[in-house]
């Protein structure tokens with residue numbers, strides 16, 4: 446009897462994508478024998494509504510550039526094309542339709558996992574995918590209230606990199622070489638992303654009038 450397909454799902458705002466994301470996806474791919482890992486840039490990350498987030502198309506293109514050299518990595522537009530606030534319950538139902546007879550492995554860092562109880566329709570999530578929590582410097586999972594057995598925890602090489610840190614460095618005129626792939630440095634420079642007073646058309650996600 447043939448084994449069911451196993452596909453990883455790496456969701457993120459990716460503003461910008463950095464080597465912490467790529468190492469997490471690569472480690473989980475190898476440890477769980479995943480056929481592919483699908484990177485899914487968020488449309489509107491509703492829990493970051495107080496933050497300025499770069500346009501989805503910039504985040505999507507950066508994700509495509511950063512993953513292009515790995516034949517096991519793919520990028521999906523489902524969260525961007527659906528529109529509205531991004532909920533993982535919708536991401537997983539779209540991907541389940543796209544990948545029938547497949548086990549999905551949703552990858553999250555320790556920080557995101559700590560917050561998972563606040564996610565939309567969280568109870569349904571654990572029936573839709575296996576959740577894999579990866580270690581992240583500065584975060585611990587000790588206090589996270591997760592359903593017993595719902596999440597597998599995986600130790601990955603420690604990458605003390607965050608998108609916030611990368612944005613702050615660009616704003617301060619510091620290099621982000623080697624924190625992000627080379628193509629992402631070039632993309633950020635070309636588009637003038639994250640620079641104070643730059644013309645880059647960052648957007649703020651306020652609640653839509655229909656959500657009020």
Ligand SMILES: Nc1ncnc2c1ncn2[C@@H]1O[C@H](COP(=O)(O)OP(=O)(O)OP(=O)(O)O)[C@@H](O)[C@H]1O
Pocket residue numbers: 456457458459460465466469552553554555556557558579580581582604605606607608609610
């Ligand atoms: N250095 C890292 N090590 C392990 N997991 C990470 C790391 N950076 C991000 N992740 C995980 O990747 C997913 C997407 O993260 P996201 O795009 O929000 O990046 P971020 O660096 O956390 O961004 P920001 O600093 O803007 O909050 C989340 O599950 C997050 O926990």
Ligand SMILES: O=C(O)c1ccc[n+]([C@@H]2O[C@H](COP(=O)([O-])O)[C@@H](O)[C@H]2O)c1
Pocket residue numbers: 455456457458459485487490492493531532533534557563564565
């Ligand atoms: O479903 C939710 O309510 C929800 C709330 C916060 C984050 N998420 C998902 O978690 C992933 C990482 O998100 P972020 O904001 O840390 O980049 C991404 O796939 C998000 O869509 C999902």
